[in-house]
Amino acid sequence: MTKSSLSGRKRNPSFWRSIGAIFGKDLASELRTRFAVNTLLLFSVTSLTIVSFSTARTPLTKEAQSALLWIVIFFSAMTGLARSFVREEESGTADALRLTAPAESVFLGKFAFNCVLLLCVEAVVVPLSLIFWAVSVDAPLFFTVVLFAGNIGLSAVATLMAAIVAQTSMQAGLFAVLSFPVLIPLLFTAVRATLLSMDAVRQVGEIAPVIRMLFVFDIVMLTLGFLLFDYIWRDRK
Amino acid sequence: MKAWYAMLGIWMSAVIYEAFALPEIRGLVGHPIAYFHPPIAIVTFIAFLVAMIHGLRYLRWNDPIHDVKSSKAAEVGLLFCFLATVTGAMWSKANWGTFWSWDPKQTSIFVVLLIYAAYFSLRSSTPNPDRRHRLCAVYTVIGFISAVLLMFILPRIGFSLHPNDAMMGGGSDRPVRLLFWASVLGFSGVFAWMMELAVKLALMEMKIKEMSQ
Amino acid sequence: MLLCHVIKGMSTSLTVTNLCKQFEHRVVLRNVSFSVANGHALVVTGPNGSGKTTLMRILSGLMLPTSGAASLEIDGTVVDFDERRREVGFVTPEVHVYPELTPVENLKFFHTVRGLEWDEAEAAHWLRRVGLDARRDDPVGNFSSGMKQRVKLICALAHHPSLLLLDEPGANLDERGRESLSGMVEIQRKRGMTIIATNDPKELTLGDEIVALRA
Numbered sequence: 001m002t003k004s005s006l007s008g009r010k011r012n013p014s015f016w017r018s019i020g021a022i023f024g025k026d027l028a029s030e031l032r033t034r035f036a037v038n039t040l041l042l043f044s045v046t047s048l049t050i051v052s053f054s055t056a057r058t059p060l061t062k063e064a065q066s067a068l069l070w071i072v073i074f075f076s077a078m079t080g081l082a083r084s085f086v087r088e089e090e091s092g093t094a095d096a097l098r099l100t101a102p103a104e105s106v107f108l109g110k111f112a113f114n115c116v117l118l119l120c121v122e123a124v125v126v127p128l129s130l131i132f133w134a135v136s137v138d139a140p141l142f143f144t145v146v147l148f149a150g151n152i153g154l155s156a157v158a159t160l161m162a163a164i165v166a167q168t169s170m171q172a173g174l175f176a177v178l179s180f181p182v183l184i185p186l187l188f189t190a191v192r193a194t195l196l197s198m199d200a201v202r203q204v205g206e207i208a209p210v211i212r213m214l215f216v217f218d219i220v221m222l223t224l225g226f227l228l229f230d231y232i233w234r235d236r237k
Numbered sequence: 238m239k240a241w242y243a244m245l246g247i248w249m250s251a252v253i254y255e256a257f258a259l260p261e262i263r264g265l266v267g268h269p270i271a272y273f274h275p276p277i278a279i280v281t282f283i284a285f286l287v288a289m290i291h292g293l294r295y296l297r298w299n300d301p302i303h304d305v306k307s308s309k310a311a312e313v314g315l316l317f318c319f320l321a322t323v324t325g326a327m328w329s330k331a332n333w334g335t336f337w338s339w340d341p342k343q344t345s346i347f348v349v350l351l352i353y354a355a356y357f358s359l360r361s362s363t364p365n366p367d368r369r370h371r372l373c374a375v376y377t378v379i380g381f382i383s384a385v386l387l388m389f390i391l392p393r394i395g396f397s398l399h400p401n402d403a404m405m406g407g408g409s410d411r412p413v414r415l416l417f418w419a420s421v422l423g424f425s426g427v428f429a430w431m432m433e434l435a436v437k438l439a440l441m442e443m444k445i446k447e448m449s450q
Numbered sequence: 451m452l453l454c455h456v457i458k459g460m461s462t463s464l465t466v467t468n469l470c471k472q473f474e475h476r477v478v479l480r481n482v483s484f485s486v487a488n489g490h491a492l493v494v495t496g497p498n499g500s501g502k503t504t505l506m507r508i509l510s511g512l513m514l515p516t517s518g519a520a521s522l523e524i525d526g527t528v529v530d531f532d533e534r535r536r537e538v539g540f541v542t543p544e545v546h547v548y549p550e551l552t553p554v555e556n557l558k559f560f561h562t563v564r565g566l567e568w569d570e571a572e573a574a575h576w577l578r579r580v581g582l583d584a585r586r587d588d589p590v591g592n593f594s595s596g597m598k599q600r601v602k603l604i605c606a607l608a609h610h611p612s613l614l615l616l617d618e619p620g621a622n623l624d625e626r627g628r629e630s631l632s633g634m635v636e637i638q639r640k641r642g643m644t645i646i647a648t649n650d651p652k653e654l655t656l657g658d659e660i661v662a663l664r665a
Contacts, residue, residue, distance in 0.1 A: 018563040167365075169363065178355050189394060220386065365473075
């Protein structure tokens with residue numbers, strides 16, 4: 001046994017390995033039960049289909065397309081991303097995690113897992129919406145970057161809020177209530193940015209502030225999450 | 238202490254009187270609101286900042302008194318936020334014809350209202366006291382940072398109907414600016430007073446509960 | 451052959467001073483004090499509601515006391531919470547291992563997040579010790595409660611903790627399981643400290659000393 005060093009927390013290889021272990025464990029669990037992925041995909045595809053079919057006759061404006069895409073992604077996130085923490089608390093494994101893993105690893109591992117879940121949703125919803133709505137994306141690279149940045153912001157906030165609500169008595173019911181207002185800056189900006197990517201006729205000058213906002217939001221939320229997670233996760237002095 | 242409150246009462250009465258007495262500001266319709274809405278919004282932010290500071294102090298010291306102060310600041314802040322939203326809507330109606338103009342700042346203050354309403358949802362869904370204090374303290378931090386993002390950074394990416402700095406900085410006369418800041422001061426005093434009362438009440442309730450056990 | 455890592459020259463102790471815990475106005479623990487040193491086992495007993503589980507949770511680091519202290523020392527240095535994850539093993543009815551993972555995967559997971567090196571051979575050894583070798587690739591969710599308890603035990607022991615906390619450890623175990631348990635407590639005694647919280651008279655003999663909590 002390696003004699004444990006009694007120094008403070010260190011960012012040594014074991015830190016990264018523990019993040020990998022938590023991420024891997026959630027992934028393995030998910031592959032075996034497929035619960036979250038199924039719920040997420042079912043919800044997102046269903047809502048996308050409902051919207052598309054009901055607006056089939058009236059062509060959607062680019063603004064509406066952009067907004068609806070993010071609405072579907074957001075609500076999918078609200079449906080499925082709380083699960084990883086709620087299930088840990090319910091099945092009594094959260095305490096096992098508290099006892100053995102460093103808090104930052106839990107945050108980053110779960111965050112990474114949520115990113116992957118959302119990526120799965122986006123991988124299905126985005127192509128489908130492009131087909132259903134006959135969307136032409138003028139700047140595909142920008143479009144992808146916006147999706148990616150939105151993904152990170154959504155996952156960061158969702159991970160934080162999931163950890164909070166998992167410890168309440170209402171749990172998943174509170175998840176959307178807490179997450180939504182905090183995510184507004186991200187959602188508004190992402191919708192605007194996606195719109196810009198779909199419609200290059202608009203002012204190019206608008207791109208910079210929008211990218212900046214997404215960047216700022218992601219950095220702020222990830223940093224806040226990283227600093228605060230320990231306090232959410234366990235009792236500490 | 239009573240003298241203090243009397244002074245505050247006189248101060249606010251003077252502010253309110255002057256708000257109606259001063260002539261209209263050019264370019265702004267419904268002018269008395271101009272002396273109420275922005276100061277109330279400013280005090281909302283002060284309230285949430287205070288809530289965050291006490292939340293951080295709870296996280297550092299684990300002393301329940303900080304949780305009491307944090308939650309009471311958030312409570313009074315929520316009231317001010319509600320008033321800010323309502324006065325904002327009134328001003329919107331007077332100036333631009335509709336109660337809701339989708340102006341970024343108007344939307345933002347409403348979202349801030351949602352953030353702190355959610356704070357109280359969180360509070361009431363956590364029966365375990367240790368957890369409640371801890372989670373709510375963390376939320377006050379997340380809430381305040383989000384509020385800052387919403388009110389000050391988000392509007393920069395879109396165009397705003399808000400008159401913005403017209404009143405606070407240059408471009409307006411001295412009496413206007415004086416009254417504006419006097420109003421801010423007055424409302425801050427009202428906030429401090431309400432918070433103090435709320436905290437005292439909460440502490441008394443706690444003591445009564447303790448004694449009846 | 452038992453692969454035992456014997457740590458020479460490590461003296462460990464747990465000192466509990468005036469530990470109090472109250473939830474709002476309900477006092478669960480009042481001025482609990484005791485100490486355990488290397489090579490000893492302590493049994494904590496008391497009627498239901500006397501705070502045994504609360505005490506164990508505080509000792510494990512999951513919960514903070516309202517006042518008082520429980521300090522774990524290794525070679526004279528106080529171990530802070532972050533290091534406790536490697537030095538403490540906790541088995542309690544409320545905390546479970548991952549049901550969708552196999553025992554091997556569970557062991558590997560807890561080892562890795564604790565920041566320790568994973569040893570395949572040692573894992574096999576632990577599984578054999580508790581008689582779960584045949585089910586090593588079966589998800590723990592399919593196990594009986596006694597088998598689950600055995601998995602929890604090895605997950606708490608495999609990292610060679612200085613302090614082993616057992617809350618009602620014999621609850622789901624049969625005769626053979628209990629024998630396994632006593633054997634493991636014996637080994638742990640030599641290595642470090644053990645605290646067992648129980649109401650079962652059979653388990654009272656597992657410790658050198660008994661601390662009785664009153665309701």
